[in-house]
Amino acid sequence: MPKYQLFPLPDAGEGLTEADLVTWRVAVGDRVEVNQPLIEIETAKSLVELPCPVDGVVTKLLAHEGDTVEVGVAICEFDIDPDGPPAPEEPEPAAGSVAPAAAEGANPAGPYAPAGAGLDGAASASAGSSGSAEAGQAGAASGAATASGTSAQAEGQTGGGTAVLVGYGVKDGSAHRRPRKDGAIESIGGAGDSDYPVLAMPPVRKLAKELGVDITTINPSGPGGLVTRGDVEQKVKATSAQTLATYANDDQPWLETGYSSDNGRSTRVPVKSVRKRTAEAMVQSAFTAPHVTEFLTVDVTETMNLVAKLKVDKDFADVRVTPLLLVAKALLLAVRRHPEVNASWDEVKQEIVYKHYVNLGIAASTPRGLVVPNIKDAHRLPLHALATELQHLTAEARSGRVPPARMADGTITITNVGALGIDTGTPILNPGEAAILAFGAIRQQPWVHEGEIQIRWVTQLALSFDHRLVDGELGARLLFDVGRVMNDPAHGLVWA
């Protein structure tokens, strides 16, 4: 019965992973014997003749002359039992006998390596004394992938290594991973050394120092009694929740993210999010744009009358009509008469950017701090639409959910300080804008009206502007025009 055996290109022990096939010395059908020249291959060093490993008949040549073949790839096939009885219907698969032969071939010290590889490498080829026939028989007999040889050779087979002139060949460390031990990590860095009062990583010690916590008072929860970052934070929280110097239960929401001093007399809160942005914006604005503020006290009785009328107007039944709405309209009308104020200063390019649209900002106090959302293209909105937008914006701000786009690209702003009962203020410009109007509380006051002292609705307006691009006169004209419309809304008709 034919027994087929593949012959993989052996590592010639000369430091290569591949070789060029030069000349076959046998052909299919040739009867061959052990050590008969089989093929000539070319390596970097020289031409090498590979000896035939078996007695038998060549049944297939699997590579051509001129091919570059990687070590371990089969180049021919033998029938090592050509004289036996013919094969049954289902021939024994050749694979069973291939494995040990391939394994043997991967070992540079194996039987196929030619002797005397050269210069410094006498060791490379001499070790293979176990017969090739033996390997072939073992494979053929059992079909198991166990080649004869030492355990080191067996390891070499799995390494898939490269031969070298000196040594057994390149073999990297095992790529197999043994199972990771669970929770049995040896402690390092002296952790577990319980004679010392405190074990902690340097960054944790630093944190404790910064937060003013005595690290020796902390209960450690880390491996080996290590004080962790979490332990420090826990301790800080526990400490700061204790009695504040003010009143019992003085646990205010704005203190939540902070930590209190040991004596409870102060609490430090990291500056974050809205507070941080507000601070940055205000500092930037106050220290780059020279602010000038002008004031005007106005009799707004007519405006209040108009508010009252609109409140009962059925066209405005679905929106809230407030004095702020009319101030907004008055400002839009005034900006239309003095568009130079609707601009910004580009410090980098040394240019003034005049905006041909008004995105009207409304400063709003929200649960998370001060924000200035704006109404896009407010100059195009009729009063009803403006009211709708204003209402929408107010609701958004109250809920604390103002999308960033709402706050971007404002051109001029109103801050409604009057809503808090304040007469007026000196507002700081929203960065990137040239003017901001503070709208004070509207109160009934004695006021000279048509030559007599009457009780009138009076308010104060304050306009801050960037004096780099808005002169005092322009600011005054703008403020005066806002005041005129507030004083007599009919002026809106005249200008529009």
Added chain:
Amino acid sequence: MTATSTANNQEQVSAVRTLTLGGAINAGLRAAMERDPKVLLMGEDIGALGGVFRVTDGLHKDFGERRVIDTPLAESGIVGTAIGMSFRGYRPVLEIQFDGFIFPAFDQITTSLAKLHYRTQGKLTVPLVIRVPYAGHIGAIEHHSESPEALFAHTAGLRIISPATPQDGYDMIQQAIASPDPVLFFEPKARYWDKGEVDSTRVTAQLDGINGASKGTAEMSRARVAREGSDVTLLAYGPTVRLAMQTAVAAAEDGVSIEVIDLRSISPFDYETILASVKKTGRAVVVHEAPAAYGTGSELAAHIGEHAFFRLHAPVMRVGGFHTPYPGSKFEHEYLPSLDRVLDAIDKVMAH
């Protein structure tokens, strides 16, 4: 070093070729010899034979015996002779056949080579490259698998570099040859047959440009982030870079993100890149084949401790050979850093 790559070297068909590390160094040597006629090679069996690892294959044939010189088996003589030649304007590139053979030349290297620039108050430069195939994993006999880089890194006045990829092999050998300083060029011999793409244009443009030598020297002294990660910085060079990359893949399966830095230069270390990474991850593990004791990893650990103390979540761990002579080849895999040993170190630093 194969027939194919040699053919490509001569033709320079395209800028990007696939070469082995050995083939890339061969191509780099060839390019350097073409660039500067003062470059010459010296070493044992590097001529007609092409060196035991065939790194100088074909150069003797193409450049002749006056530029590719077979020397006697006398390392001290090779280095001493080359120092003298470099005084007279040559740029010798020496091959020490194996790491363990360098010690007869230790005196020449540390006493003369490293000090001449300093001793002459900067009047004299010694542009000399010593190539040293080093490190293990080839199952060799004694003196053939050692990692002596720390012994030289401790000596001021030498540059110590080690490529891990064919691209670096090609680039760094040329940068080393162009450098005015003495360079020890440690070649990881177990990686000679690793293949990779080599783009020859970058180093050529660099070295042929203005201040090419100093740019090249700066470039070869820079570490490379071989893989980005966020939990642990794994520092390696030469033979252990591949192991570090394998570790990163294995650790990723455990959910640990490893940043692998191929240091490339051992003296000087590129602390800018190293510290930037360690400050990001807060953890560092060094892996090299040389014994961990008194080693380059110890220097890294100390420097990181000094400069990133408060960024560290865990001590810097070293994975290296043991403090024993290099073992017999049957046991070298117990001695050399392995995937499991590096993962153990990763586990330890990640416990914090």
